[in-house]
Amino acid sequence: MTASEPSWIALFTGLSPRCFGRLVAALRREGADAVRRGRPWSLPLEDRVLLVTTYWRTNLTMRQLAPLFCISKSAADRIIDHPLAAIRRAAWQAEVLGWKEEHNRSHKQVRARIEHTFARVKTSKILRDCRLKGDGIHHAVRGIARLHNLTLAG
Numbered sequence: 001m002t003a004s005e006p007s008w009i010a011l012f013t014g015l016s017p018r019c020f021g022r023l024v025a026a027l028r029r030e031g032a033d034a035v036r037r038g039r040p041w042s043l044p045l046e047d048r049v050l051l052v053t054t055y056w057r058t059n060l061t062m063r064q065l066a067p068l069f070c071i072s073k074s075a076a077d078r079i080i081d082h083p084l085a086a087i088r089r090a091a092w093q094a095e096v097l098g099w100k101e102e103h104n105r106s107h108k109q110v111r112a113r114i115e116h117t118f119a120r121v122k123t124s125k126i127l128r129d130c131r132l133k134g135d136g137i138h139h140a141v142r143g144i145a146r147l148h149n150l151t152l153a154g
Contacts, residue, residue: 002069012053012054020050051069051080
């Protein structure tokens with residue numbers, strides 16, 4: 001599969017060949033095709049863009065994408081993880097980041113409370129002593145939970 005065949009572009013990316021060409025041109029202006037040190041890419045920029053857009057649109061695995069472009073699975077993974085993919089992902093992340101940050105903030109607060117509780121339970125002398133006797137820890141934790149529920153109930 002190659003970007004030089006316009007029918008592949010529309011089929012796998014959902015973009016018209018004209019829009020795809022503008023996307024490639026914009027990426028070239030951003031420096032995505034600049035010559036860098038190290039091993040050169042096995043695919044030209046157009047085919048790399050086609051691979052990334054196909055990946056994002058179809059959600060195919062690396063095992064499925066690699067044979068389509070006649071490259072190895074690891075090469076397909078490197079192309080998708082390259083900053084080229086990050087440029088197309090930036091718009092999506094901008095929408096999600098606000099929601100995600102709020103969710104993570106509330107999750108961290110709840111988790112901190114739980115972790116502090118575990119730390120207090122572990123340092124409690126009662127539990128250290130009960131740990132040595134059969135199912136003593138089980139009875140001690142149940143008792144602590146009951147006392148906690150009684151204090152919540154008022």
